[in-house]
Amino acid sequence: MSASFERLIEGIIDALQTHVVPNSGDDFIRGQVFSAIYALNGLKLAADWKPGPLLDQVCLQDDAFAGVRQQAIGMDHPPIPATPRIARENADAAQIEALRDDGDRLLGQLLLWASGEGARTADPDAANEIERLLRRAICDQLKIELATTPKSMLQQIAGGDGDAARG
Structure with a gap:
């Protein structure tokens, strides 16, 4: 968006x-x-044709995958993709979104594994660190998602002042 x-x-x-x-x-x-105002705020956010927020989420996921790979040495874990999964230049938004969605699925599988019996039995300290790392990465991704989502119309109306109605 210009x-x-x-x-x-x-x-x-x-x-x-x-x-x-x-x-x-x-x-x-x-x-x-x-x-x-609500519709305009949504338009402003949706009109951002740059894949920046999606790329940021993919990069956060890649950092998490690298951290898990480093912590899970010698452990029997779900597959971890090679990173980086995409180059920042010439990136197509649909391709980045598909990578982000696949990354979410893989992060979820890794989190289930790290918080499960197998990982905790193999190396409880590493499992705790991996779980903490994954939860932090997921929270950081949500922050990006929330920053690009318009506030609800009810929140804007209830605010009654100019700042509450701005997105």
């Missing part, structure tokens, strides 16, 4: 929040304006 497109959407949202919402005494109209 910076000018983002500024345009932000300008429209700001104008609605600054001039329309405060000057509207009709609850129905205010609700419609908040709906428009």
